[in-house]
Amino acid sequence: MNIIQKSRIKSPWVVHFDCGGCNACDIEILACLTPIYDVERFGIINVGNPKHADVLVVSGAVNNRNKRVLKNIYDQIPEPKAVVAVGACAATGGIFSECYNVLKGVEHIVPVDVFVSGCSPKPEAIIDGIFKALEKMNEREKEKKQKSKKEQEK
Numbered sequence: 001m002n003i004i005q006k007s008r009i010k011s012p013w014v015v016h017f018d019c020g021g022c023n024a025c026d027i028e029i030l031a032c033l034t035p036i037y038d039v040e041r042f043g044i045i046n047v048g049n050p051k052h053a054d055v056l057v058v059s060g061a062v063n064n065r066n067k068r069v070l071k072n073i074y075d076q077i078p079e080p081k082a083v084v085a086v087g088a089c090a091a092t093g094g095i096f097s098e099c100y101n102v103l104k105g106v107e108h109i110v111p112v113d114v115f116v117s118g119c120s121p122k123p124e125a126i127i128d129g130i131f132k133a134l135e136k137m138n139e140r141e142k143e144k145k146q147k148s149k150k151e152q153e154k
Contacts, residue, residue: 011043019060
């Protein structure tokens with residue numbers, strides 16, 4: 001494992017995008033930054049620029065107005081990347097799912113690695129979801145390297 005992979009696992013940089021909704025999930029995500037939960041002790045840093053991020057954390061219900069913005073932010077994150085959908089609204093549209101402009105979940109716009117369930121989920125669950133997304137991202141990288149090694153051997 002090289003230095004870049006180790007640093008990505010030990011110190012993931014996270015960008016958060018709130019698609020809308022009641023903002024309860026947004027408040028819980030921001031609670032992860034408070035001294036009570038202090039995600040920085042695990043190396044998780046919240047950044048404002050998607051070009052510096054490893055993980056995209058999405059909360060709220062995706063609608064027709066913000067789906068392009070969400071896709072644009074996802075495309076700006078360099079590979080390897082992971083996506084965490086936080087809350088019922090991000091997973092299914094939640095209580096807003098019957099609205100005319102709400103799409104039925106983040107996975108219809110960008111591929112999601114981990115769903116953190118709840119309305120609204122606890123900060124501990126959000127932190128756990130970020131670590132699970134990092135594990136999946138690491139597994140994908142290992143599979144990609146093994147595949148490229150096999151192709152080189154042929």
